[in-house]
Amino acid sequence: MLSNFGASNLLFSRFERFELSILDAIIFSQLADITIRDITLLNIWGLFTLVKFFSFLFVLLVFPPLTTALVADTYPVECEDAAHFEERREKLAENHIISPRRGAQPIEDTRVIDAMRSVYRHAFVHPNYRAQAYLDRPLPIGHGQTISQPFIVALMSELVRPGPDDRALEIGTGSGYQAAVLAEIVREVYTIEIIEPLAHQGKTALRACGYDDVKVKHDDGYYGWEEHAPFDIIVVTAAASHIAPPLIEQLADGGRMVIPVGPPYETQSLMLVEKDEEGRLTQRSVMPVRFVPFVRDEN
Ligand code: SAH
DSSP states (O other): OHHHHHHHHHHHHHHSOOOOOHHHHHHHHHHTTOOHHHHHHHHHHHHHHHHHHHHHHIIIIIHHHHHHHHSOSOOOOOOOOOHHHHHHHHHHIIIIIISOSTTOOOOOOHHHHHHHHHSOGGGGSOGGGGGGTTSSSOEEEETTEEEOOHHHHHHHHHHTOOOTTOEEEEEOOTTSHHHHHHHTTSSEEEEEESSHHHHHHHHHHHHHTTOTTOEEEESOGGGOOGGGOOEEEEEEOSBBSSOOHHHHHTEEEEEEEEEEESOTTSOEEEEEEEEOTTSOEEEEEEEEEOOOBOOOOOO
16 A cells, blocks of 8 residues: 555656655545545556556657657568468458458448459568558558558548549558559549658559559648649548648549548548539548548648
8 A cells, every 4th residue: 555655646746746745644634534545546546647647658759759660761662472461461351351340341342352452561561560461450651650451441442432534632642552552443543641751652662563653742731732633532541620621622523532530649530521513512421430640731
């Protein structure tokens, strides 16, 4: 009990500037008619708060530099398949895309399923993470960013109903993986990334895997890519507080946009926004998701 008390005492003196020694506490407990049990409860609460505080600090301070250290800024890419990768890709498609577990909606668009089977996800992750490339998980790509979870990539691709004549804009190139999946299906893909080394790395991976026509730009995607607008498809892969008006303007009549909307580092809502042939907008919330934040270029 006494050592626990030390922890909550530290908490008080540090965060509430409330100096409480053991002796003070005993006197205080007698004066205020607080039992030893109350003090123990207070200690448990104090410890719990400390653990929460330090976990938060750890995630905030240690995790992004750690992933950045693990994933070097840019690195060469060899886009070659191997039998074990092919097998894992097939399993990923079967178990997580076509018939996902945990009650998630199965992906039915055969173009999307074929694209998920075709793109070498292992070429879009750092060599340190290649062994995990075909798990249905997001993975760090450096700079505090992640390559999206394959199921979410498939779902977003299906929601925008891609066709062979479509022109697509992606905001948030990251690894280049989502752009590659779209490029398997549509006529033209444009993608914008705000973090320069990621734009460079994403482009390197896309080129190495033969997606030579995908146009990659380092810029703030808030403004879209006006000279190539309008787009039949817009896919935003970072969570924004609102839908950027230029993106709505650059969506073609009959176009589809998918975008996570909501607060950063919390649960957001994956929204499907559609513009009909008369330019009228409708939107619906598809499911709760968690994406990295949509950031703005401060220059
Ligand atoms: N589509 C990517 C997912 C990358 S995570 C993939 O398949 O790997 C989202 C990306 O959005 C991050 O790389 C982040 O840097 C980028 N991003 C965030 N805000 C942005 C903005 N305003 N403009 C362009 N890219 C942005």
